[in-house]
Amino acid sequence: MSVIAADDDAIRRWATARHLPDAHLVRWLALAQADRATLVHMAEALRLRTGQLVTAFELLEEIALRERVSIEAILSRTEVRRILDGAGSAPGRAHELIEMLRVIRFPRLRRMADLLAAEVAALRLPGGIKVVLPKDLSSDEVKIEICARGGADLQSLIDALARVQAGLGRIADLAGGAGGLEDEI
Amino acid sequence: MRFSLDAIHIEGSARTSVLARRVVAALPPQVPIDYVTDGREFTRPAANAGDSFGMGKREMTILRRRSPFLMACPAGSSEFACCGYLVLTLASNCPMDCGYCFLQEYLADNPGFQIYANYSDAFEELERLRRKSPARGFRVGTGELADSLAFDSLTGISRDLVEYFGDREDLTLELKTKTDEIENLVAIDPKGRTLVSWTLSPDRVFRSTEHRTASPAERIVAARRVLEAGYRVAFHLDPIIAYEGAERDYLELIENLFDAIAPDRIGFISMGGLRMTPGLKAAARRRFPNDPMLVGEDVLAEDGRYRTFMPLRTKLYAALSARIKQADAKLQTYLCMESPSVHRRVFGETAPLPSALGARLAQS
Numbered sequence: 001m002s003v004i005a006a007d008d009d010a011i012r013r014w015a016t017a018r019h020l021p022d023a024h025l026v027r028w029l030a031l032a033q034a035d036r037a038t039l040v041h042m043a044e045a046l047r048l049r050t051g052q053l054v055t056a057f058e059l060l061e062e063i064a065l066r067e068r069v070s071i072e073a074i075l076s077r078t079e080v081r082r083i084l085d086g087a088g089s090a091p092g093r094a095h096e097l098i099e100m101l102r103v104i105r106f107p108r109l110r111r112m113a114d115l116l117a118a119e120v121a122a123l124r125l126p127g128g129i130k131v132v133l134p135k136d137l138s139s140d141e142v143k144i145e146i147c148a149r150g151g152a153d154l155q156s157l158i159d160a161l162a163r164v165q166a167g168l169g170r171i172a173d174l175a176g177g178a179g180g181l182e183d184e185i
Numbered sequence: 186m187r188f189s190l191d192a193i194h195i196e197g198s199a200r201t202s203v204l205a206r207r208v209v210a211a212l213p214p215q216v217p218i219d220y221v222t223d224g225r226e227f228t229r230p231a232a233n234a235g236d237s238f239g240m241g242k243r244e245m246t247i248l249r250r251r252s253p254f255l256m257a258c259p260a261g262s263s264e265f266a267c268c269g270y271l272v273l274t275l276a277s278n279c280p281m282d283c284g285y286c287f288l289q290e291y292l293a294d295n296p297g298f299q300i301y302a303n304y305s306d307a308f309e310e311l312e313r314l315r316r317k318s319p320a321r322g323f324r325v326g327t328g329e330l331a332d333s334l335a336f337d338s339l340t341g342i343s344r345d346l347v348e349y350f351g352d353r354e355d356l357t358l359e360l361k362t363k364t365d366e367i368e369n370l371v372a373i374d375p376k377g378r379t380l381v382s383w384t385l386s387p388d389r390v391f392r393s394t395e396h397r398t399a400s401p402a403e404r405i406v407a408a409r410r411v412l413e414a415g416y417r418v419a420f421h422l423d424p425i426i427a428y429e430g431a432e433r434d435y436l437e438l439i440e441n442l443f444d445a446i447a448p449d450r451i452g453f454i455s456m457g458g459l460r461m462t463p464g465l466k467a468a469a470r471r472r473f474p475n476d477p478m479l480v481g482e483d484v485l486a487e488d489g490r491y492r493t494f495m496p497l498r499t500k501l502y503a504a505l506s507a508r509i510k511q512a513d514a515k516l517q518t519y520l521c522m523e524s525p526s527v528h529r530r531v532f533g534e535t536a537p538l539p540s541a542l543g544a545r546l547a548q549s
Contacts, residue, residue: 062480106482108429109494136484137494140526176530177499 007037018050035071046094059101115180119171123164128157140176188280192217196224196248199302205247211339224248228297238289241296242280254307273307276300276331284394284473285424290465308349324547328361337366344369351376357547363398365407371414380452381411382419387434394478405445423457426478427493432504439508448513452549457521458498460490502531517549
């Protein structure tokens, strides 16, 4: 049996065992040989669940299109190989892989989210105050949650908020697009 | 004729219409024509067609419109800072094929390219509107469910529209297009009542996504010609696609535009980021799986559409707005389908009411 046929058999076996919808199987088998083989090896090595495979597959396809590279090339990158060849549990590495693919798929979003997270951390807010940024920075709405137990606690948290007012304003402006992405568009 | 057609279907009730006669007279001889009882049968999705929407663009059906021609802009919503635009639906679907086009979802159940033979009934609707609100001015466009000028060399509809609006000071006609089919326009005097607007995109978006349209350079040349013929002109940077390098490319596009047309001769420039409902995104990805413009850093926004994440989107708007203002501080600029909050961030002021913005744009 040729390598290609063996890989395709492995793909079909994986798809049958995991009840992968036909539409995804058809797309998988339509990939270039190296891409579909790498994908099945990844699915087997990380013992991906069906939903994880679908998510990873979609992210990989979109990264490949955005960067004009093959899926095999993406999965060969050092940061990805580190996860694939890592020593942790398969479910842990599967989760880590999908997170890594999201970082690659949304590079500027990730940089902006990291910047905002660093800005929030730099405020050194007390435990009763939480800055809630919009999911995926999809809007400019920044929420401040205060969780107090008693009047004195509340007053103390409000005072703490007042001390970081300028920093909070900067975070709200960053979330709305004022700065933080210079020279990156 | 810039676009090719595989066939024309003419509904019996429209056979003797002015529109049908014009189309038949101007049609290349190789395009077959058939006469049908009910044109609506040819506007529905073809059975077993892999791409009904794309196939719908290949055949033109001339039929009678059964519903009103005039409606509020379908993009309007209380959650957006809108421009008070009214839409005349004189045709549906479009021979061009932009990867991001909302019609891929909006017309999924009715994809056949259709033009309405009884379009002069729209003038009656406009007269009723004028009688109801005699003190108001209205900005009315035809480019929402179809390009305003695609096939104008066949239909000649633009001539009738420009003449009708030319005699009415309370109405402004906006023809919206990505073509350079302007020969009918430049032959008549718009009497200052018609504005022609072009959607403009950088070459990279045009090459990747705007299939069968005129190139951005051709659109700018066409705009200059209609300006010289007495029309007002405006431009839509919409959708703005935030690929890496987009800011540089959009700024260059604005430079090219201002090199060809002085900013003080431009009525307005609108901006709008790429936005796609999940259904549209799926349809677009299915039809154009290899278009990188459709896989930007888009996230599900509060309005249920995929949009470029907020900081990147507003930064891009702000950069373009600043460049436009630098060229001419009086040049009207507005955002399409964005919230008042985004409007405030980009322009530093509260968004005007739709009626006020509409009135300003009508006079621009």
